Amino acid sequence: MERLVDHYERRYPVEAGGFVIGCVGQDVPVELVTAAGALPVRLAGRPGTDVAAGETYLGRGVDPATLSVLTRLLAGEYGRLDRLLVSRDCEGSLRLFYAVRELRRLEPGLGLPETHLVDVLHLPHWTTTRYVRGRFAELVAVLERWTGTRLTEQRIASAIALHDERRELWRAVSAMRRDLRLTGVQALAAFGAVLPVAEHNRLLRQVLESDPDVHAGRRVFLTGSSHDNPDVYRSLEGAGGVVVGEDHDWGDLLAARLVGEPTLAALVERYQYNGPTAARASIAARAAHTARAAVDRGAELVVSYVRRNDDAPPWDFPAQREALRRHGIPAVLVDRQEYGSIDLAEVFVG
Structure with a gap:
């Protein structure tokens, strides 16, 4: 148990030799990230720290956990993140995605990673399943482009x-x-x-x-x-x-x-x-x-x-x-x- 606690408490910055993909939200299919030969790292905030940088772009009406994640991204606290996947699991995650995407376009000097939105819907309908299949097919193509690895069925x-x-x-x-x-x-x-x-x-x-x-x-x-x-x-x-x-x-x-x-x-x-x-x-x-x-x-x-x-x-x-x-x-x-x-x-x- 001590080793798991150690890896949990020092999870950032990440020290990994391979391709590292940051993940925000529980709807990111980490199985596909693993299949691409990359390490999925779910990003957490840090309570008790100044989130003024995050508030600058997201305002004060957002869940402070999301503000903390954006602040840490801007400060480079997560170490090397080659890319970023954000799921639409809540309003805070969606707003974070749009902020990172626009900051990459408007302020490339910040060095934020290229990001992709994973849009999973949860209605119990076949039309929803068809929609999510399309989004996962897009993600497979994105991961293949990012990592250079073919995501075969195997x-x-x-x-x-x-x-x-x-x-x-x-x-x-x-x-x-x-x-x-x-x-x-x-x-x-x-x-x-x-x-x-x-x-x-x-x-x-x-x-x-x-x-x-x-x-x-x-x-x-x-x-x-x-x-x-x-x-x-x-x-x-x-x-x-x-x-x-x-x-x-x-x-x-x-x-x-x-x-x-x-x-x-x-x-x-x-x-x-x-x-x-x-x-x-x-x-x-x-x-x-x-x-x-x-x-x-x-x-x-x-x-x-x-x-x-x-x-x-x-x-x-x-x-x-x-x-x-x-x-x-x-x-x-x-x-x-x-x-x-x-x-x-x-x-x-x-």
């Missing part, structure tokens, strides 16, 4: 198998929290360590074969805004909780759906139907998913943590609270929080 199939294996391992490692054999901070490290997928899988298997200490604390399940860093988890666990699960796209949602068949068509449907996230799924779907996941992890409290300028999660909360009430699990909404911070007085009331 390369794509091998990459899908590796990433599905990692999702299975993620599920097993994350489930260790059910028995309090892993903390939420450790689980985030297992999900977010920046490594080639085969090496990542090897280290995850080592975690499963280990005999870690059992932790004590109130079992907390997190919903609401996503967490690209462990700061909020550390605060909750430092106050006597143990984060046993979450339903955001830097944690358990990454492993919620496998590709299955090692084909491009199956990959398309995996991303089309992946979720449910607060920004895209119905309120009913979110409530049902949160309740099932919290019950599965034996949660004693569900915390809906919502960052400033993240407007979607509060709409889910009343239905989530009602669904959880039927299982005897209390829920609390902690709204308008600063990036990386949480008001613990609002969490552990009574």
Whole structure:
């Protein structure tokens, strides 16, 4: 586990010998990046740092996590990024894509990487599937041009198998929290360590074969805004909780759906139907998913943590609270929080 935590905490700048592609949002099909022989690196922000540079181009009404990512891109904090893929998973990601594209055109001296938008829609219709297939075909052509590698059916199939294996391992490692054999901070490290997928899988298997200490604390399940860093988890666990699960796209949602068949068509449907996230799924779907996941992890409290300028999660909360009430699990909404911070007085009331 220590090696995964180390790779998670020092994930930037990235030191890699091959082609490195930065990724923003959970809708980037990292399998295709791997198939092209490149390393996909999902970009995270850094709480508590000045985001004035990001605000210059995106304004102050954007999720501060997105502002932090743009600020870090402008400062070159991610080390060498050969290219950048941005998915349209939320409004913040889309605005970041347009800002980077225009800054490359207007201020080439900034040295921002060439970028491409991955536009995945999530409606359950065959017309949506056809649209997403077209976008993935475009992405295959872009990756072949960027890397000089032909994305054959065999390369794509091998990459899908590796990433599905990692999702299975993620599920097993994350489930260790059910028995309090892993903390939420450790689980985030297992999900977010920046490594080639085969090496990542090897280290995850080592975690499963280990005999870690059992932790004590109130079992907390997190919903609401996503967490690209462990700061909020550390605060909750430092106050006597143990984060046993979450339903955001830097944690358990990454492993919620496998590709299955090692084909491009199956990959398309995996991303089309992946979720449910607060920004895209119905309120009913979110409530049902949160309740099932919290019950599965034996949660004693569900915390809906919502960052400033993240407007979607509060709409889910009343239905989530009602669904959880039927299982005897209390829920609390902690709204308008600063990036990386949480008001613990609002969490552990009574």
